[in-house]
Amino acid sequence: MNDKSYFSEEHSDEIVNARMGDDTNPRLRTVMASLVRHLHAFAKDVELRQDEWDVAIDFLTRTGQICTDERQEFILLSDVLGLSMLTDAINNRRPDGATENTVFGPFHVANAPIREMGASINLDGKGESCLFEGRVIDTQGMPITGACVDVWSDDADGFYDVQKPGEIPKWNNRGRFITGPDGTYSFVGIKPVSYPIPDDGPVGRMLGKLGRHPFRPAHLHFMVTAPGHDTIVTHTFVAEDSYLSDDTVFGVKETLIAPFEHVRGDTEWRSPFDFVMVPAGGATRK
Numbered sequence: 001m002n003d004k005s006y007f008s009e010e011h012s013d014e015i016v017n018a019r020m021g022d023d024t025n026p027r028l029r030t031v032m033a034s035l036v037r038h039l040h041a042f043a044k045d046v047e048l049r050q051d052e053w054d055v056a057i058d059f060l061t062r063t064g065q066i067c068t069d070e071r072q073e074f075i076l077l078s079d080v081l082g083l084s085m086l087t088d089a090i091n092n093r094r095p096d097g098a099t100e101n102t103v104f105g106p107f108h109v110a111n112a113p114i115r116e117m118g119a120s121i122n123l124d125g126k127g128e129s130c131l132f133e134g135r136v137i138d139t140q141g142m143p144i145t146g147a148c149v150d151v152w153s154d155d156a157d158g159f160y161d162v163q164k165p166g167e168i169p170k171w172n173n174r175g176r177f178i179t180g181p182d183g184t185y186s187f188v189g190i191k192p193v194s195y196p197i198p199d200d201g202p203v204g205r206m207l208g209k210l211g212r213h214p215f216r217p218a219h220l221h222f223m224v225t226a227p228g229h230d231t232i233v234t235h236t237f238v239a240e241d242s243y244l245s246d247d248t249v250f251g252v253k254e255t256l257i258a259p260f261e262h263v264r265g266d267t268e269w270r271s272p273f274d275f276v277m278v279p280a281g282g283a284t285r286k
Helices: 012-017 026-046 050-066 073-080 083-091 202-209
Strands: 129-138 148-152 174-178 184-190 219-225 232-238 269-272 275-277
Touching: 012 026, 050 073, 050 202, 073 083, 073 202, 148 184, 174 184, 219 275, 232 275
Parallel strands: 129 269, 129 275
Antiparallel strands: 129 184, 148 174, 148 219, 219 232
């Protein structure tokens, strides 16, 4: 007979979960009970040593201490463990052919300037010019009018404007574009470059211990919204980037790798990509 009033190694998770009150929120009960089961199973599986537990507590403490309004080290930790991408995938399952989501990232700024189609978002004049163009359509291939294509990317040195205010022009490589009846969008930016995530804190040191690099492959951020449709939060990735198969935050999906064609004229590159939206509520859950 297992008396759950007293602790035992064999039944540790059951004993902890039995302490939850009868009026606990059902969803909270489900989540916490599963967390306790898996956490205790992990400790038993690796036979967690006291000194290892001490290191873990110190790591979590230092992770919290480095967090500020501008830097969220716990989200960075979630990113490099693949948890951010898994959570996003669970919450944004879409039918085949629809554009896939990926991580939002920390550098979006709301209310970027609305620009004319074909305008340039490159305010500092640096980098290799690239024409981005395509369509916003539904799963039947019909154009979506009035879709807002919100874009942002790093500069030629791998920095976003908010990382170096005063040095990089505000709204550099950012803009919003509203589609017309044909659903097309176009703008001129730069061919993005790969860059490292902040690796001067506990998460960066953890990556080093694991023999992992901190780099993200070159990408352009998109958030596409339209009335009556689910929002798309995604990137397009530069084909043939050396970090495509080794993104430190696991953000790459094969369908999001975009062609970058070298051209002549006003732009050095061209990157075509269509966004396929699903009706509101179109994401499914198992």
